[in-house]
Amino acid sequence: MxxxxxxxxxxEMSPSxxxxxxxxxxxxxxxxxxxxTRTLWANTDQQQKMPTLRGTDYDLTIGEQVVNFTGxxxxxxxxxxxxxxPILRWKEGDTITLRVKNNLPESSSIHWxxxxxxxxxxxxxxxxxxxxxxxxxxxxxxxxxVAQSGTFWYHSHSGFQEQTGLYGPIVIDPIxxxxxxxxxxxxxxxxxxxxxxxxVVYAKLKKxxxxxxxxxxxxxxxxxxxxxxxxxxTWSERKMWMQMRMSxxxxxxxxxxxxxxxxxxQTPADGWTGLFRKGEKVRLRFINGSAMSFFDVRIPxxxxxxxxxxxxxxxxxxxxxxxxxxxxxxxxxxxPDDGAYTIFAQSIDRSxxxxxxxxxxxxxxxEVPIMDxxxxxxxxxxxxxxxxxxxxxxxxxxxxMKGMDHSQHQMGSxxMKGMDHSKMPMGSxxMQGMDHSKMPMKGMDHSQHQMxxxxxxxxxxxxxxGDGGKKPVHPSDFTSGKVIHAPTEYGxxxxxxxxxxxxxxxxxxxxxRNNGRRVLTxxxxxxxRGTNDPRDPDREIQLHLTGNMERYMWSMNGVKFxxxxxxxxxxxxxxxxxxxxxxxxxxxxxxxxxxxDLETGDNDYIPRKHTVIVQPxxxxxxxxxxxxxxxWAYHCHLLYHMLGMFRExxxx
Amino acid sequence: xxxxxxxxxxxxxxxxxxxxxxxxxxxxxxxKMDKFELRDADEGTVLVWDAQAWAGKDLNKLWLKSEGxxxxxxxxxxxxxxxxxRAIAPFWxxxxxxxxxxxxxxxxxxxxFGVKGLAPYLFEVDATAYVxxxxxxAAALSVExxxxxxxxxxxxxxxxxxxxxxxxxxxxxxxxxxxxxLGLRLRYEIVRExxxxxxxxxxxxxxxxxxxxEAAGGETSDVEFVAGFRLWF
Numbered sequence: 001m002x003x004x005x006x007x008x009x010x011x012e013m014s015p016s017x018x019x020x021x022x023x024x025x026x027x028x029x030x031x032x033x034x035x036x037t038r039t040l041w042a043n044t045d046q047q048q049k050m051p052t053l054r055g056t057d058y059d060l061t062i063g064e065q066v067v068n069f070t071g072x073x074x075x076x077x078x079x080x081x082x083x084x085x086p087i088l089r090w091k092e093g094d095t096i097t098l099r100v101k102n103n104l105p106e107s108s109s110i111h112w113x114x115x116x117x118x119x120x121x122x123x124x125x126x127x128x129x130x131x132x133x134x135x136x137x138x139x140x141x142x143x144x145x146v147a148q149s150g151t152f153w154y155h156s157h158s159g160f161q162e163q164t165g166l167y168g169p170i171v172i173d174p175i176x177x178x179x180x181x182x183x184x185x186x187x188x189x190x191x192x193x194x195x196x197x198x199x200v201v202y203a204k205l206k207k208x209x210x211x212x213x214x215x216x217x218x219x220x221x222x223x224x225x226x227x228x229x230x231x232x233x234t235w236s237e238r239k240m241w242m243q244m245r246m247s248x249x250x251x252x253x254x255x256x257x258x259x260x261x262x263x264x265x266q267t268p269a270d271g272w273t274g275l276f277r278k279g280e281k282v283r284l285r286f287i288n289g290s291a292m293s294f295f296d297v298r299i300p301x302x303x304x305x306x307x308x309x310x311x312x313x314x315x316x317x318x319x320x321x322x323x324x325x326x327x328x329x330x331x332x333x334x335x336p337d338d339g340a341y342t343i344f345a346q347s348i349d350r351s352x353x354x355x356x357x358x359x360x361x362x363x364x365x366x367e368v369p370i371m372d373x374x375x376x377x378x379x380x381x382x383x384x385x386x387x388x389x390x391x392x393x394x395x396x397x398x399x400x401m402k403g404m405d406h407s408q409h410q411m412g413s414x415x416m417k418g419m420d421h422s423k424m425p426m427g428s429x430x431m432q433g434m435d436h437s438k439m440p441m442k443g444m445d446h447s448q449h450q451m452x453x454x455x456x457x458x459x460x461x462x463x464x465x466g467d468g469g470k471k472p473v474h475p476s477d478f479t480s481g482k483v484i485h486a487p488t489e490y491g492x493x494x495x496x497x498x499x500x501x502x503x504x505x506x507x508x509x510x511x512x513r514n515n516g517r518r519v520l521t522x523x524x525x526x527x528x529r530g531t532n533d534p535r536d537p538d539r540e541i542q543l544h545l546t547g548n549m550e551r552y553m554w555s556m557n558g559v560k561f562x563x564x565x566x567x568x569x570x571x572x573x574x575x576x577x578x579x580x581x582x583x584x585x586x587x588x589x590x591x592x593x594x595x596x597d598l599e600t601g602d603n604d605y606i607p608r609k610h611t612v613i614v615q616p617x618x619x620x621x622x623x624x625x626x627x628x629x630x631x632w633a634y635h636c637h638l639l640y641h642m643l644g645m646f647r648e649x650x651x652x
Numbered sequence: 653x654x655x656x657x658x659x660x661x662x663x664x665x666x667x668x669x670x671x672x673x674x675x676x677x678x679x680x681x682x683x684k685m686d687k688f689e690l691r692d693a694d695e696g697t698v699l700v701w702d703a704q705a706w707a708g709k710d711l712n713k714l715w716l717k718s719e720g721x722x723x724x725x726x727x728x729x730x731x732x733x734x735x736x737x738r739a740i741a742p743f744w745x746x747x748x749x750x751x752x753x754x755x756x757x758x759x760x761x762x763x764x765f766g767v768k769g770l771a772p773y774l775f776e777v778d779a780t781a782y783v784x785x786x787x788x789x790a791a792a793l794s795v796e797x798x799x800x801x802x803x804x805x806x807x808x809x810x811x812x813x814x815x816x817x818x819x820x821x822x823x824x825x826x827x828x829x830x831x832x833x834l835g836l837r838l839r840y841e842i843v844r845e846x847x848x849x850x851x852x853x854x855x856x857x858x859x860x861x862x863x864x865x866e867a868a869g870g871e872t873s874d875v876e877f878v879a880g881f882r883l884w885f
Contacts, residue, residue, distance in 0.1 A: 199678075202678070203678070203680055204844075206678075206680055206710070207680065207682050207884075208844060211844050214803040214804075215803070216800055216803060217800070218800040218801060218802050218803065219799070219800060219801045219802070220802075242772065242773045242774055243772045243773060244772075245743055245770050245772065245774055491742075492711060492739035492740060492741055492742055492744075493710075493711075493739075493742075494742060495742040495743070548742050550742070550743060550770065551710055551739070551742075553676075553677075553710050554676075560676055560677075561676065562675075562676060562677075643675070643676030644676040644677075
């Protein structure tokens, strides 16, 4: 048996439904290719499924084609007949020319995600300088010099074309030798496919925002809670959620109910296959090209050494698992033994997964793990004010919380005042894993805590050994500004404002806390070659991510894109952007044209990203060197959020 | 000329594709048959409907509502409402417009003014005040809750009540609390849009309303089993 059938952790599923979620075996566009072992070995490109195009000159044709991922033929958006679009393999330093022909009946565009280039080449209609989309039947020529290397991707920036297939990988080979070695190099592009028309998906979300959520808490969960926690605790735990009219299971807007999750364009039933020979080091370039899906990625039995994030080298970190937000990329190196391994990418809400196999033999596959239980959002994810709780809980934001499960904390119900940490009276041993003396304090800095409005008084820091060797961090390294909710955040378009958003760098996020695996967090990301721009920020901008889930409206500072003035930045300035997430969802924020230098507390090794996840109810900040003139897009990369949660940036 | 038209078309198309977007706030419409059910009333089987439709955008919509009951002698009760609906708070819409009761006769017309939304603890509330001819006033309240047995099997208790300021013998309503209904429906969402259900409905008429009903030889209270379906698109 190639895969497990129980892919839903709850609820009933008919066989046809199962096939739908799993996808059709040999679905997509592979049907009829008839890959044999020999062709697999002979041609790495073919293993990637999408072709690889190389060189400096490209002719790309955007078109429509029949695809079949679920058993039902549908029209997909393709580039040169491929979905995902072909891998573009560039060389750092080359000047690239891409002639893009649009054969769609509607306007189209291609944006080179994470590539630093002039605004005019960035491919966002009516924001990129002088670019208004590629009209039907016309050809647009992009030309720019490649000034970077690493793993990136490209996608349409028009309409919902990204959902219907217009996304593909970009791999840029560096001029300088890479700081690591490997024998094999695979792109692993994750994406989500729906048979539905994306405009229908959007309309459904507007009419019934939880349309696709079949992971709500039910009678069974309530009975379990009552039995395990008693009435008082169950009530206090759930009270806030019901008062606020929010769901603890609001993890993904669009789910496996309609999505078939793809790995390199292949369904879970098919599974993408990457071959290796024993003893080889394999580089996997993970790209999340989804419209709406976050994935938690692991390869049971293998440690993954993360060597690059968003195309930029980082100091190697060995992990069991990482969360990849929409539009992020991670390069990892694995050293498989002589067996088959499953690359398992479960969606954040556990409604499905993408799957692939690393194997020395195409006939050999590995067991596919069962998905993790559906997690619950916590009060922390609500950005709740926990100041009434004494100091005990406050350190958590910046701490490495492995071994501790936030979801079990009865924050609302506990009287934590004056508590002795060693005697936390937490019911039914929920806190067993919490022992401050064992908490690794990686990346922890007291300034972070103060800034998040925390009171650390009385907390015995001596109990917490720092992660030796790291430089102390100064309070000024992070935003110390107050969280201010703009007047525009008050109105029918905003259903929540985080009261005490914490800087949660080392929080792996909902569903990954305390799962017994070493999970990558942003606190682990350290620039391999040191901070690119050591300047302190000249000024700070606070941007709040806002929305109304029930009405399915998304905005920034309560103002949607259509009603917003462009953000005007000065060429040459160094900015600090502080995001405050006033919603219950993760938002992957993408700034075009300029790097996002993530403030991790280690000023000497600030990592550069192009897309930064802002966790629910949290705050996070990064620095931007404003060195790119012109118009740029700045937005949440969740496709059905970005219509409103979007800003134009004008740099002059 | 044709070329110019093409250019305008191309420009307008690129405009609609602004920033990778479509319009974030498209004009949508929704038709929702909240209840379409048979009740085994004492007086025989009756058909009851409760339908809503809206068209509009995120914050401003036009609503149509209709409720009614058909028995063996045709439609016994029926009304339609046309309302302008405006979002005034994250979970609340203000709704104002016109209600027309076409059964029982004679017709009654009302100016309607109410709120509809989701109250804390996830109660769906629709509360409307009415001002009619000859200084008549009325109020209607409906509160509904959903309890998930499973993701698709949903128990929905509901309370409905009507109040009137003046006796209106012609249509059989008395002043004060005229009637109260408590319903409990268990639906199974085969898909989100379609759910058959069964349930039980208790109603009682009070005061003059009950007197009028009795005088007309009708019931003043009943417990009915109901079966029907919910449908929207």
